[in-house]
Amino acid sequence: MQEEIRSFISIDVEDPKILSGVRAVQSSLKNVGADLKIVGGENVHVTLKFLGNVPPEMLSKVREVLNGLKFSPFTLELSGVGAFPSMSRITIIWVGIGTGVVEVENI
Template identity: 35%
Template sequence: MKMRLFTAIDLPGDLLGNLERLIESLRPAARLKWSPAANLHITLKFIGGWPEERLEDLRAALAGVRFEQPIAVEIRGLGFFPDPRSPRIFWAGVSAGPELAALAGQIERALEPLGVEREKRAFSPHLTLARIPEPVPLGRLRREITASEPAGFGGFLARRFCLYRSRPGPAGSVYTRVAEFPPGCR
């Protein structure tokens, strides 16, 4: 049986609270598929379908990734992609030094020998606040963002990354932590 997996950096509770308040304030402005605050994370690598019987291979490969010092991360800015005129994602920006991209690159290289395909796009860290599955009017949302966008939502030191399993649920995806790296790091 295949598991749908990804690696990510968790957000601290105070930052999740700030983002949850933002989402709740913007929710009435557009009918989007809003992310539950508990699901917000910085994706480092989407792995996709992975055989459950090979989970230990994946854990062993990820355990070899070097994460020697905390990475300073700031959450700031809001935007849309891939195209602001016809967006599919509404996001909050992630600002970090080159260490974050280096960590994502290490994960890519660690998983490649296991047959996990490399990402074709450049690493672009962000938080998916909402998905836009079909064209909807966004004028009110854009006005709300312009009127109320804070300078930033907060920052933190990332000390670990996690392997997550994603399962579909009635209210959207449910994420379960499978492992953390380095193990036991808080």
């Protein structure tokens, strides 16, 4: 039996202005001494749903459902910054959604 894969459903962030803002936040946190592993722009995303550990044989079914989704383009504005599990022990930096949150919830 193959090992389960930690999985989530996400939207890639490719807008240069958003990526620039994310880099600025990363830089600010690094400058105040946060012990961070900075991820590249290709790994910046908006997580829609965390699936947890998924058996590999289920991933093709998940992909099939996702590939069948249809939605119109929409504007997304990022708002607010936080961290998991806390700001004093950062492992993941998150940025909230302002404009576009309804559209993301409807996907």
